[in-house]
Amino acid sequence: MSRKGAAGVERPRTRGRSTGGCSTGAPTLGKGRDAMSEAVTRTVTTPPGLLASLDPLLREWLPRQRWFAGKGRPVTGFSPVAVTELLPSTAKLGLYHLLVRAHQPILPGHDGPEQPGDCYQLLIGVREALPPRLAPALIGHVTQGPLAGRTVYEALHDTRPADLLLEALRTRARIGGLRFERDPHREIRSGLVPRLVTAEQSNSSVVYGDTFILKLLRRVVPGTNPDLELPLALARAGCLRVPPPLAWLVADPERPSGAPQPAEPYVLGVLQPFVQGAADGWDLALRALAKGEDFVAEARALGHATAEVHTVLARALPTVTLGHP
Structure with a gap:
């Protein structure tokens, strides 16, 4: 049962599930009537050599992604920031969450010094073979290491991994170093x-x-x-101009050896209400211009909304007054 604190807010129950520090099977997320207030904790371990087995495939696949920032320079390797098993690779569907740094030469076309570059968030699915509907998500076929003989792919194209993320957020799960947080006062429906x-x-x-x-x-x-x-500050201040964060995903990397302080967490994702038919203000202006329509009233409304958001942020967040140079 849930317990209520002094302020009458329900405190989530926490269930620790570990088997000698190893995960067994898929995470059990949110069973029972009070699943929305239930935090599920699972300790996980990762097969040795996992990243090395994925390395050759990721070197080819990652630069082709639209969100990859290191265009024009080859990826020469990876270093792990955090690797979390969400579903074991021994199951029909395995799932890994990776935070990896892509190593690239500092200058394109040079064989000189390299540096660990940007850190990327990857969600890697593992199957024996991909069904036709997941063919566009293919990363490749693993030939070495713990995933040898399996097929890996971009898991966000698959409904079950996407379902797992929503359920983990809904139930405030903690899996390894991943924290799935949520606003306890807002409902998150399941089964969507x-x-x-x-x-x-x-x-x-x-x-x-x-x-x-x-x-x-x-x-x-x-x-x-x-x-x-920013949207969290606006929501807490009662501003309705921006959809409020309902839940968010954070990674807590392990403390570096010898470091006096824990490593700072990584914000990985934010769940918000979906606003159907929403459009960018610039796109609205271009459409009106193309149709020869007046845009004065809409421009004024956009200006008022922008001013309101900035005014609320100035009250909600620390500000600094800059002087003349």
Whole structure:
């Protein structure tokens, strides 16, 4: 049963599930009437050599992705930031969450010094073979290491991994170093059909039944992220101009050896209400111009909305007054 604190807010139950530090089977997320207030914790381990077995395939696949920032320079290797098993590879469907740094030469066309570059978030599915509907998601066939003989693919194209992410957010799961957080005062429905949005350039989004949209950041950095910080500040201040964050995904990497402080967490994704028919203000202006329609009233409304958002942010967040140079 849930317990209520002094303020009358339900405190989530936490269930620790580990078998000698190893995960067994798929995570059990949110069973029972009070699943929405239930936090599920699972300790996981990762097969040795997992990243090495994926390395040759990822070197070819990653630069072809629209959200990859290192265009024009070859990927020469990877270093792991965090690797989490979400579904074991021994099952019919395996699933791994990876945070990896892509190593690239500093200058294109040079064989000189390399550096660990940007950190990318990957969701890798593992199957014996892909059904035709998942053919566009293919990364490749693994020939070495713990996944030898299996097929790996971009798992966001698959409904079950997308379902798992929503359920983990809904139930405030913790799997390895991944924390699935949520606003306890807002409802998150389950059982919604997911679909991957294919038009984005720098990130990836999954829409759930035209009700929610989960934005997964691809190139991630440790520390505060405006994709979460700003809408969260607006929601807490009561501003309705921006859809409020309902839940968010954070990674807590292991503390580096000898470091006095824990490593800063990575914000990986934000779940918000899906606004159907929403359009960018610039696109609206171009459409009106193309049709020869007046855009004055809409421009004024956009200006008022922008001013309101910035005014609320100025009250909700620390500000600095800059002087003249």
